Amino acid sequence: MNKLIVLLVLLAAILVAGCADNTEQIIDEPEIVEDEVSDLVEAEDNETMDMDTEEHMGAxxxxxxxxxxxxxxxxxxxxxxxxxxxxxxxxxxxxxxxxxxxxxxxxxxxxxxxxxxxxxxxxxxxxxxxxxxxxxxxxxx
Ligand SMILES: [Cu+2]
Structure with a gap:
């Protein structure tokens, strides 16, 4: 009987820990970060194209x-x-x-x-x- 109670307490603790993990993931906001990264990549692409003119490096x-x-x-x-x-x-x-x-x-x-x-x-x-x-x-x- 005591073992069952210990098991239930352990299960409850695991469930609470699991909920805490989920909360952190929701705060991460991965979509906004991806947009900013793709903007940065596009900007770098444009700079590379400007540099392609070998005779003159843009000042x-x-x-x-x-x-x-x-x-x-x-x-x-x-x-x-x-x-x-x-x-x-x-x-x-x-x-x-x-x-x-x-x-x-x-x-x-x-x-x-x-x-x-x-x-x-x-x-x-x-x-x-x-x-x-x-x-x-x-x-x-
Ligand atoms: Cu003015």
Whole structure:
């Protein structure tokens, strides 16, 4: 009779432990983690494709947005280069191409936007919030 009681207590303890394990697994949220990982993998794939142009490894060039101006206002880069715009004003700004080739969206103070240029050409852009702010990117082959 005593052995039966011990067995029942053991069974109860195992069941409680089992429930605790299940709770931990539910908290893990595996779906969200998988989405983030696949985003990271896609980003890496894109970078690898940019690097495929053997002649020119893409450089990153900084354009500062400060005092309601793009600096430098006109910039010359090569195909495959990336421009990073960073807003140093407390006012929000955008870097928006006149022909919809790129659009930073609203950049708050300290925020950045990067664009890699794969096609030669002249890209005129503005800040949509302050349309008198103008800039030009000249991409040379
Ligand atoms: Cu602006």
């Amino acid at each position: 990153t060039v900084e354009v500062i947005i400060e005092n309601f101006e793009f600096a430098p206002e006109e910039i010359r880069i090569s195909v495959g280069d990336t421009i990073t715009w960073t807003n140093l004003d407390t006012a929000p700004h955008t870097a928006t191409d006149n022909n919809d080739m790129f659009d930073s969206g609203t950049l708050a103070e300290g925020e950045s936007f990067s664009m890699t240029f794969e096609e030669a050409g002249t890209y005129d852009y503005i800040c949509t919030i302050h349309p008198y702010m103008k800039g030009t990117v000249i991409v040379e082959a």
